[in-house]
Structures are given as C-alpha cells and as structure tokens.
Amino acid sequence: MARLIDWLDERTGLRTLGRVLFLRKIPRGAGWLYTLGFATLFVFLVQVATGTVLALFYAPSPDHAYESVVFIQNTLPFGSVLRGLHHWGASVMIVLVGLHLATVFVLGAYKRPRELTWLAGVVLLLVVIGLGFTEYLLPWDEKAYWATTVGTNMAGTVPGIGATLLRIIRGGAEVGAVTLTRFYGLHILILPGLFALVVAVHFYLVVYLGVSVPPWLWQPRTEELPEDEAARYEGFKRQGRPFWPDLIVEDVIVSLVVFLVLVILAAVAGVPLEARADPAHTSYVPRPEWYFLSLFQLLKYFPGWLEWVGVIGIPLVLVAALFLLPFYDRRPQRRPERRPVALILGTLVILGMAGLTIAAAVTTPPSTAVERGIQLTAGQVVGRSLYLGNCVSCHGDTGQGTKDGPSLAQVGALRDPAFIHRYIEDAKALNAAAKMPEFIPPPGGRAQVLTHEQVEDITQYLLTFR
C-alpha cells in the first residue's frame, strides 16, 4: 500500500494534495457553525447519486415521463425511497444553503479577502434555485404542467424581451415536449455541471484563504497593512486544530444527522405524485414548492401592468444586493452587534419572505392527494386519474352513478379488492347481465385498454369509496 502511494506521489504529488486538503490547520474558534458548507456539499453528492439512478429509469417525453415516474414510484425496488431522498434532498439543500449564507452574513465572513468566495456562493445559491425550478416539470403530473406554465409565463412579462425569452425557455409557444427535454437537459447536465465547477472554485478559495476567524475573537483594524493582517490570521491558524482528524469529525457528524433526517422524510413523509398532467383541467389549484411560495404570493400584489416589478424587479434587486454585498459593505468590522444596519436589513428581508410564505400557505387549499377527507396513496392518485379517464362517463365523477352505470358509493365496503379487480377486467364473467365493457381482453383478444397495474390502481382508488 505504502509503495503504491509512493508510486502515485512521485507522479501526481498526491501527498502534497492530501497535506493541503486534510492536514491544513483551521483557526482557533471555528465551531459547529462552520459545518454547514460541508453538509451542503454532502447533500449535493446525495442528489447526484440518487439523480443518476433516477435518470436511468426516467423517460423525458410527455408520452412516457409520467408512466416512468409511476414505475419508479410503485414497481422499482426501493424506487419510492430513492425518489423520496431526491425530492427531500432538494428541500434540505435549500435549507442548508440558506443557513450557510445566513451564518456567513451574520459572522461578516464575506469581507476582505473573501469577497470572491461569497460571489461563488451566491452563484451556487442561484444554481440550486434553478435546479429546484427545473425539477418541477419532469414528473409530468398536474403540478408539473401548471407550475411550469405559470413559472415560464412569468418570464414572458419581462418588459421588451419577454416574448422572446418565453419562447427560448419553452422551445415553443406552449409547455410541451421540447420544454420537457430542455428542462431535463438543464436539470441533469447544465446546472449540475455548473454547480460542480463553481463549487470547485468556492472550495479552492476556502482552502487557499482558510475559513474566517470568528468575529468575537477578531479585532478589526482600519489602518492595518494586508501582510500584517495575514500574519495575524496565521497566528490564529497556528493555535487552531487540524481539519484531519479533528474538525472533519464535526463535519461528518452534522452530515450524518442531515442524512438521517433525509431518510426519515423519505420514508415517513414520502413524495407526492399527482394525477397525469391535463392542460384542459379547470379545477386544479397549482401551488409551487415551499421555497417559491414567497415569490408566488408577491405576484398577487402587483396589478397586471406592474407585473414585471414582482416577477423580475424585486428579485433582481435582491440578488444584486446579495451579489455585490462585499463590495458596498467594506468596513472591516465583523461583529454582528456592531453592524446594526446590515443585520436589520437582513432580518427584514428574511421576515418579509417568511411573511409572504405564511400568507401563501394559509390560502392554499389542502393537497389534491386528499379527497373526501382521505389521504390517497400514490397508486390511488394514479387510479383516480384513470377512473376520470375511463369510468367517469357511466359511474359519475364521485362514483354517484348515472343512468348508464350503477353507484359505486359503497363499493369499497361491499366488495373485496380481488372482486373489484376482476370485475373491471371482465365484468361479464362475474355477472352475465353486466353492461360494463371489459377492460382487459382474454389472450389474443382486442387491443388492451388497461394494464393489470392500471386496473389495480383503479381498484385501490375504488376501495376509498366506502
């Protein structure tokens, strides 16, 4: 082993790299608040791993996207856990990026000489938001279609270039097949690639400059030469602990806790999949993911002709303010209690976003996966979609029955699942007087109408009629 490392070291400088990355000293005072960047990178790697497997089973076309996600969800071994990890990983990533940014902001760690580290970090935040937005469309369910319709129409309200921008984003006039492949490409190639590239820069700068000394230990001096400041920083570093084997333990512990939370969310909360996208559906109530709710709510307050202020104006001002922060806030003071203006402004932005998010949440009706007060499973949601497509004309939209078909109102209490399943497949075999068409033909029969899995999903949905 040692000889192999010697061999590699001679050709690659492996030992130097290891020394620089792992044996580097972390300045005195760095504690648990400094573990958030590592944890964010860890969740990104979880997203890459789960996303790669999902991509192996996903079909990026409107004809097959929904069915392939149903397959991942219901049939693929551990598919629902995999999808759950990826779904919740996105939310956890947004939370961690937000906490990491807030910590760096409060500790004033973006100040000289770490301005570029901050810039790279803001770019990473924007990429993460982009990943969150392009993720929507991929399952091609109701939320996918409607949230993307609204989200892309927002681009259309940008003064002057709106119509062109909309066409570029959608690849056509409507959200369709080209939009899906475009978002898929962005989501799995362009944005993760950009993220990896910028994270490399961000990480290089963290290693090169070292993390900041906590503000309660660091005395700001206005008349200090850069080399004196660097020497002072070196002093803190000498008194600090090495990354390996000391601080990495804290980083790994936090990452493992985050992973545990992710697994629990994936296993307990699951991941929603709504009915297949239906552009003609007029009763659907689209709501974005929680991290876009503040923007969603903001749009309600602008009359049509000022739409662009909410869509692009306010977000652009906020992003620019965040981006340029280390260039207009150049005082060396880093202690939060001596930076009241920065802290108050930051708190106001957070409170504003939280207030908008709460206002949006309380006006949101219960999820569409709840019907008649019953929480539907993913299979039952698919079943309802199939019911509305195949059964509704005779049995009514709530199973109340019509002149062409009997009521199904109590069917879940009166019949067992096997009977319902067989009855859908071939009603006449169980009841010679039945008028209901068969939905699965005998072998060699007419073209298949529903697969066995689809009949089972309808059965599971009908079992909620009781």
Added chain:
Amino acid sequence: VRTGDQAVTVFNGRCMHLGCAYSWRTAGSQGEQFVCPCHDGVFALDGTVAGGPPPRPLDTLPVQVDDGTVVITYQDFHLGIPEKTPV
C-alpha cells in the same frame, strides 16, 4: 357564454395573468364570476377584470354560430401584458 338566441361569446380558457385555468363559481363570496385559483384573478361574466392582478379582460375568440353548431377559431395570445397580441 350565451348572449342571445343564436349568439355566444367564447373566451380563451387561460387566465390573462400567468396562464392558469380559471373556472366559473356558482356560489360563495366570489359567486357568479370567473375565478383563477393561482393569484386570485377575478373576471366578470363579460370577461372584464373584477379583481386581482390580470392586466386585461379575458381574450375573446372568433366564433360563428351556424344552425346550432358553434364554430370556434382557437387562438392563444401573449399573457401578462395589457395588449392582446397573438402568439
């Protein structure tokens, strides 16, 4: 919307704000109006904006009633702007 014995007005089914599908409310505080579930856009029966952010009235579509058969020329227009310009 039926406006006479042989006359109808046909609206495009998308909200003028950001393109959600609005629907007719028969009862409640927003009854007898078209209501969009996204950002609370409200339109009156004649398509004019009765509330919320939509920048212009509902788009009417060219329609012809021929002996009881309604023929509609379907068309989409740019959303989110005050002018009605075809896509």
